[in-house]
Amino acid sequence: MKKFKGIKIVKRILLYLGVVTLVLFCLFPFLWMISSSFKTTFELYGAPPTYYPHKFTLASYIELFKGTFFARWFINTCIVAIGTTLLCILVASVAAYSLTRYKYPGRASFANFILVVYMFPPILLAIPLYLLVINWRIADTRWALILTYIANALPYSLWLLRAFFQTIPIELEDAAMIDGASRWRVIRSIVMPLALPGVIATSVFAIITSWNEYLFAMLFISSEVKKTIPVGLTGFITAHEDRWDLIFSGSVMASIPVLIFFIYIQKFLIEAWGAGGVKG
Known part of the structure; x- marks a missing residue:
């Protein structure tokens, strides 16, 4: 009984992980767009790219x-x-x-x-x-x-x-x-x-x-x-x-x-x- 209950819990955890991964995969382009819109020109075109603006600016807007x-x-x-x-x-x-x-x-x-x-x-x-x-x-x-x-x-x-x-x-x-x-x-x-x-x-x-x-x-x-x-x-x-x-x-x-x-x-x-x- 405990074995089946443990398998059920593992399946539910894997399901939630899959859902979270899919949501993050879909949201990432949108979040990247928002983050990049507040970056400076130097940071936007710099390498390696940054995931969030180190210097927040509204210059592009x-x-x-x-x-x-x-x-x-x-x-x-x-x-x-x-x-x-x-x-x-x-x-x-x-x-x-x-x-x-x-x-x-x-x-x-x-x-x-x-x-x-x-x-x-x-x-x-x-x-x-x-x-x-x-x-x-x-x-x-x-x-x-x-x-x-x-x-x-x-x-x-x-x-x-x-x-x-x-x-x-x-x-x-x-x-x-x-x-x-x-x-x-x-x-x-x-x-x-x-x-x-x-x-x-x-x-x-x-x-x-x-x-x-x-x-x-x-x-x-x-x-x-x-x-x-x-x-x-x-x-x-x-x-x-x-x-x-x-x-x-x-x-x-x-x-x-x-x-x-x-x-x-x-x-x-x-x-x-x-x-x-x-x-x-």
Whole structure:
């Protein structure tokens, strides 16, 4: 009995060690980025490398905001990401509700064809989308990125929300409409609150997709002040100089909004999972 108990304890210790090792392995690049952003230029490029700054400095952050257009890049990225997420959620919610609540010819075929569009790699769509952007005269504008990102994120967002709407019993809507509620009232008061986990999951996908996107932002935006963070940060790597101090500090600043967003939506996601369709 004691032998089996000892084996069980050893297995649990090995499991915990494996988990800690994996977490440290995943966190190390992020911790290294934060540590390097506070190092002096001499220490950053020195050999051997140091794991933490021996002399703490904010010089790279000061230069990032005063000597570059990072503040404008940050604002552009926020506007594009928020605009893409809101419009994508709006369109995907309406389309997903239609696919799960109304019957019309081709509904099943359209639902199955949704993910086929998402299978195409973005590079194949670069030239057609670029021609559309030029013809619509929205090149070098935020709208070029917002519309492109919506087209990129909408198929998967629609499929994800469709799956969540299918789990909501239609009897709840029928009962509310019998009591006199309109279709819009049913959607607003019953369907969307119950589908909140799906809406949050879809918003996470949309905002990460648009926040980190590089290819289309590089193709459609030419003005320095209209660039987004991913494209702007790559400009610090040139044929003559690599400004890793600015890249590290810029990457830290770019990570903060996403981290705050995840922390903020956690409680809403947990509350939505715990909510039910019938109370009392």
